[in-house]
Amino acid sequence: MNSILNTFSPLSKDLYNEYRGQVMIEALATQKVLVIGAGGLGCEILKTLALSGIKEIHVIDLDTIDLTNLNRQFLFRMKDVGKYKAEVAAEFIMKRIPTCKVIPYTKKIQEFPISFYSEFPVIIAGLDNVEARRWINRVVIQMVQRDENDKVIDDTRHYLIDGGTEGLNGQARVISPFETACYECTLSQLPKQLQYQMCTIASTPRLPEHCIAYAYEVLWSKEQPNVKLDKDNFDHMNWIYQKALERSKQFNIEGVTYKLTLGVVKNIIPAVASTNALIASICTVECFKILTGNGSQLNNYIQWYGQNHQTGVGINVIQQERLEECTECSIQTLEILVKRTDKISVLLTQLPPDIELCSKGQTLITNNIRRKQGFDHILEKTFQELIDEQLIDVQTALKAFDKNKTINVRINYE
Amino acid sequence: MSSNDKYDRQVRIWGPHGQTKLQNARVLLLGCDPVGVETLKNLVLPGIGYVVIVDSKVVTESDIENNFFIPHDTIGQSRAKVVLEYLLEMNQDVKGEWHQVENFDVKEQHYDLIIANEQRFSETKFNLIELQTYGLVGRMRLYSPKCHIIETKPMNQKYDLRIFNPFQELKEYFDSIEFEGDVDYLSHIPYIVILYKALQKYHKEKGKYPSTFSEKHKDFKQVILSLCEGLEYQYTGNFYEAIDNIDQAFNSENWKNSLESIEIEQDVNEDQYFVLISALRQFVQIHGAPPLGKAFPDMKCFTQTYVHLKNTLYGTKVEKDFQAFQALCQNKVDDETIRLFIENIQDLKSITYRTIQQELQQPNEVEDYDNDCYIWYILLRSVNEFYNTNNRWPTQEKGDTQQLQEIVDKQCRLVNVDSIPETHVIEICRYEGAKLHMIASVLGGMASQEAVKLITNQFVPINNTLIYNGLKSEASIFEF
Ligand SMILES: [Zn+2]
Numbered sequence: 001m002n003s004i005l006n007t008f009s010p011l012s013k014d015l016y017n018e019y020r021g022q023v024m025i026e027a028l029a030t031q032k033v034l035v036i037g038a039g040g041l042g043c044e045i046l047k048t049l050a051l052s053g054i055k056e057i058h059v060i061d062l063d064t065i066d067l068t069n070l071n072r073q074f075l076f077r078m079k080d081v082g083k084y085k086a087e088v089a090a091e092f093i094m095k096r097i098p099t100c101k102v103i104p105y106t107k108k109i110q111e112f113p114i115s116f117y118s119e120f121p122v123i124i125a126g127l128d129n130v131e132a133r134r135w136i137n138r139v140v141i142q143m144v145q146r147d148e149n150d151k152v153i154d155d156t157r158h159y160l161i162d163g164g165t166e167g168l169n170g171q172a173r174v175i176s177p178f179e180t181a182c183y184e185c186t187l188s189q190l191p192k193q194l195q196y197q198m199c200t201i202a203s204t205p206r207l208p209e210h211c212i213a214y215a216y217e218v219l220w221s222k223e224q225p226n227v228k229l230d231k232d233n234f235d236h237m238n239w240i241y242q243k244a245l246e247r248s249k250q251f252n253i254e255g256v257t258y259k260l261t262l263g264v265v266k267n268i269i270p271a272v273a274s275t276n277a278l279i280a281s282i283c284t285v286e287c288f289k290i291l292t293g294n295g296s297q298l299n300n301y302i303q304w305y306g307q308n309h310q311t312g313v314g315i316n317v318i319q320q321e322r323l324e325e326c327t328e329c330s331i332q333t334l335e336i337l338v339k340r341t342d343k344i345s346v347l348l349t350q351l352p353p354d355i356e357l358c359s360k361g362q363t364l365i366t367n368n369i370r371r372k373q374g375f376d377h378i379l380e381k382t383f384q385e386l387i388d389e390q391l392i393d394v395q396t397a398l399k400a401f402d403k404n405k406t407i408n409v410r411i412n413y414e
Numbered sequence: 415m416s417s418n419d420k421y422d423r424q425v426r427i428w429g430p431h432g433q434t435k436l437q438n439a440r441v442l443l444l445g446c447d448p449v450g451v452e453t454l455k456n457l458v459l460p461g462i463g464y465v466v467i468v469d470s471k472v473v474t475e476s477d478i479e480n481n482f483f484i485p486h487d488t489i490g491q492s493r494a495k496v497v498l499e500y501l502l503e504m505n506q507d508v509k510g511e512w513h514q515v516e517n518f519d520v521k522e523q524h525y526d527l528i529i530a531n532e533q534r535f536s537e538t539k540f541n542l543i544e545l546q547t548y549g550l551v552g553r554m555r556l557y558s559p560k561c562h563i564i565e566t567k568p569m570n571q572k573y574d575l576r577i578f579n580p581f582q583e584l585k586e587y588f589d590s591i592e593f594e595g596d597v598d599y600l601s602h603i604p605y606i607v608i609l610y611k612a613l614q615k616y617h618k619e620k621g622k623y624p625s626t627f628s629e630k631h632k633d634f635k636q637v638i639l640s641l642c643e644g645l646e647y648q649y650t651g652n653f654y655e656a657i658d659n660i661d662q663a664f665n666s667e668n669w670k671n672s673l674e675s676i677e678i679e680q681d682v683n684e685d686q687y688f689v690l691i692s693a694l695r696q697f698v699q700i701h702g703a704p705p706l707g708k709a710f711p712d713m714k715c716f717t718q719t720y721v722h723l724k725n726t727l728y729g730t731k732v733e734k735d736f737q738a739f740q741a742l743c744q745n746k747v748d749d750e751t752i753r754l755f756i757e758n759i760q761d762l763k764s765i766t767y768r769t770i771q772q773e774l775q776q777p778n779e780v781e782d783y784d785n786d787c788y789i790w791y792i793l794l795r796s797v798n799e800f801y802n803t804n805n806r807w808p809t810q811e812k813g814d815t816q817q818l819q820e821i822v823d824k825q826c827r828l829v830n831v832d833s834i835p836e837t838h839v840i841e842i843c844r845y846e847g848a849k850l851h852m853i854a855s856v857l858g859g860m861a862s863q864e865a866v867k868l869i870t871n872q873f874v875p876i877n878n879t880l881i882y883n884g885l886k887s888e889a890s891i892f893e894f
Contacts, residue, residue, distance in 0.1 A: 001479060001480070001848070001850065003549070003844060003845055003846045003848045004549060004550065004844070004845065004848060004850065007810055007844035007846075008810065008840070008844060009841055009844055010836075010837035010840050010841055011837055011838070011841045011885055012885075044855070047482050047855075048851060048852050048855045051479070051480060051481075051482060051851035051852070052850070052851060052852050067417065067418065067419075067420050068417050068419070068420060068422045068423050070420045070459075070505075071420055071421050071422075071423055071424050071459055071460050071461070072423070072424075072459055072460075074455065074459055074504055077504075096482065096485055096486075097482075097486070098486060167426075167427050168427065168863055168873065172887075200714075204602070204714075204715070204716050204717050204720075205717055206712055206713075206715070206717055206720040206721075207712050251717050251721070252717075252721045252725070253717075253721065259417075259422075259426075262417060262422075263426065268422075268423070268426065270423055270424065270426040270427045271423040271424070272423065272424045272427055272460060272866075273424075273455070273456040273459040273460055273862065274456045274859050274860075274862035274863040274865075274866065275859065275863065276859070277452065277455075277456050277855060277856075277858060277859030277862065278855075278856055278858075278859025278860050278863070279859070280855075280859075281852055281855035281856040281858075281859060282856055282887060284852050284855070285550075285852050285853070285856060285884050285887065286887065288852060294550065294885070295550060295884065295885035295886060296885065296886055297887075298886070298887035302887055302888075305569075306860075306863040306873070307567060307569055307873055308569075308874065309566055309567075309568035309569065309761065309763075309874055310874070311874075311876065311877075311891055312864070312867075312873075312874045312875050312876035312877065312891065313860075313863075313864075313876050313880065313891060315888070315889045315890070315891075317785075317887065317888050
């Protein structure tokens with residue numbers, strides 16, 4: 001380990017060669033990394049971080065362990081089924097590698113304040129859904145602050161590393177806000193989810209999947225109007241399976257099985273230890289390189305196709321383009337002139353409607369009805385008061401978010 | 415809980431028969447350095463049958479720093495014993511044994527796979543994965559004495575729909591369909607019928623069938639569109655489905671490759687795959703086309719039409735071809751394998767691997783490379799030669815870099831490369847043979863994918879080397 005923290009490297013960043021040696025070794029030991037998700041990718045990331053010189057890892061996951069996790073989520077055993085993933089994983093890592101501290105959280109990522117996330121220079125996400133990815137992407141963008149020349153202040157740039165797998169294929173990316181494309185920039189490139197047309201399902205079914213979709217999307221609500229479908233309940237899934245089977249016989253369609261029923265209804269994505277290991281570890285290598293300056297950064301997206309008919313494996317490294325009209329990371333700057341004695345409510349008339357105005361990651365003004373009341377008292381304060389309370393930094397632009405974009409709000413004082 | 419199978423998520427990738435192969439497999443791990451252990455971890459989890467671990471050393475401090483399956487309180491114990499114990503602790507379905515020996519004789523034994531972990535292994539009787547990590551760089555080398563894959567599982571499945579030259583019953587059906595009727599009828603004509611009719615129309619107008627790319631995708635497309643002229647757009651889904659599947663109108667001749675890649679061998683009887691290939695040869699001679707596979711895609715049409723096409727027309731032909739093909743196999747192959755073979759006839763693949771000895775003596779030259787991986791390959795060969803001479807790895811000391819540079823020059827001449835940037839030579843000297851867990855973990859993930867391919871005989875394994883460059887997060891495949 002020490003050889004890549006000590007020796008001169010002509011192929012690494014200046015940061016590395018400047019601080020290599022004892023300084024670097026000690027610095028690495030004080031860095032904290034946040035891992036979101038303690039599932040297939042998360043378990044691997046935790047293990048590899050712990051064996052790469054990271055001494056403190058925080059991990060968030062509100063899921064509990066399911067039997068079908070055990071073929072790849074190697075920190076869990078049969079006896080752990082039903083327990084919180086984050087807690088079991090943290091305990092396992094600390095027992096095996098006592099020099100590493102792992103702090104688990106079993107809450108939704110949306111329940112943590114921005115100040116929580118700002119403690120981590122790197123956030124690694126092993127998530128399984130688009131919404132959570134978009135949310136954490138927004139967080140790393142919101143954390144960025146700019147100096148008087150509108151340049152990003154280095155310390156406020158937090159990296160997001162994101163991985164995902166499907167069967168033998170997977171991908172990983174490094175998001176450096178305002179430098180690389182962000183998650184939102186590339187959202188339109190997501191593969192469309194397979195959906196069956198309702199008219200096919202209802203009147204001309206041909207595949208076993210069509211029969212299952214009919215039982216699931218039409219029959220359940222019709223015949224069990226008062227029961228909420230629980231996809232993890234065997235009786236519920238078996239009901240759908242039996243109904244689908246009945247329908248398939250009626251139409252002479254073969255191939256409805258219980259396993260296929262689960263696959264269709266739960267939209268099960270095949271998963272295996274090997275793919276998780278390689279994608280998670282690529283993410284961890286990127287994290288290590290960010291923290292130590294070793295090598296150069298993945299710029300910024302790698303695709304791995306373990307299922308490749310021609311060459312066995314297909315590997316592409318792609319530099320994703322930033323989207324000019326990205327709703328998260330395209331920047332517009334608004335200059336506003338005020339007096340220090342003005343109440344900040346004067347901004348209400350000068351900003352577009354439906355915005356959320358933030359300073360240092362703290363909300364000042366919001367139009368969100370649900371949250372609005374909590375912030376009304378701030379509207380009564382003057383700019384000077386907020387500066388005194390250190391809620392506003394005179395040097396730094398405020399940030400306004402609306403549904404479509406981020407706006408830098410530069411306040412000039414008379 | 416809705417599923418009681420802990421292997422559910424992976425059986426969806428390689429099927430129950432793939433899982434059975436995995437559960438019956440014996441794997442030998444030579445050496446307990448992290449990269450091979452990580453590979454084996456990803457095989458123990460999905461339920462590999464039996465593992466044999468061989469290593470002569472005892473646990474030291476450095477093992478604890480880079481190996482997850484060597485805990486801190488095992489110093490002084492046999493590495494093989496510790497690694498086996500902590501790997502098997504993960505999955506009770508897996509059994510195994512360990513040996514603390516220097517040289518392990520594999521001659522009289524059978525292994526489905528041998529993992530040569532940070533060491534060379536040149537026995538050519540078994541499937542082999544050789545692994546090396548060096549600082550931020552990794553190398554994986556595959557070898558298989560015989561690699562014929564039936565279930566190659568391409569991402570986009572090809573179908574054999576016989577639109578271009580339909581068998582008798584299918585032709586009669588195609589000809590019986592008229593393009594006249596109400597919207598409901600027209601919008602439910604299956605796309606295979608549309609493609610057939612468009613081919614006939616094209617031929618009638620131009621006196622030939624479309625053959626170039628532009629003829630197929632421009633002129634022929636226009637003919638398809640002419641068939642739905644006057645139909646409102648919302649009713650033309652099936653016609654656009656036909657356009658999306660234009661390539662299906664022309665017979666795939668991929669199966670011919672598999673005939674060419676296999677020479678007629680004298681020991682045909684010894685191997686099921688040769689029996690199948692020779693049966694295919696005979697079948698094509700008799701019938702003019704390969705046996706029809708079962709795979710049939712979804713297409714917009716009435717349920718009755720679909721069931722009739724799939725089960726009656728195609729289904730009957732599939733069964734007839736199967737019987738005829740089965741007779742040609744002379745009871746040397748089981749029915750299930752025959753069916754698999756016929757289903758995959760368009761995508762069969764055979765790989766002949768160069769042996770490791772051949773590569774060591776003379777690697778293949780690479781002409782185009784678009785990243786640093788080839789450079790790292792030459793450098794890995796060079797540091798390995800340095801080690802063989804000095805019994806230690808090179809450092810950034812002047813004497814070492816000079817000696818290494820001479821070896822690098824020699825290795826470059828061997829593969830006709832002018833020179834290697836000095837920066838890369840200095841970079842590799844800084845690693846001093848470091849085996850980093852994170853690089854081992856990346857390569858172990860990649861290697862276990864290939865291991866599963868070799869063991870289950872599904873998917874296409876690499877031929878034959880993968881270089882991973884962690885400095886830049888890039889990887890490339892070479893045939894050396
Ligand atoms: Zn963006």
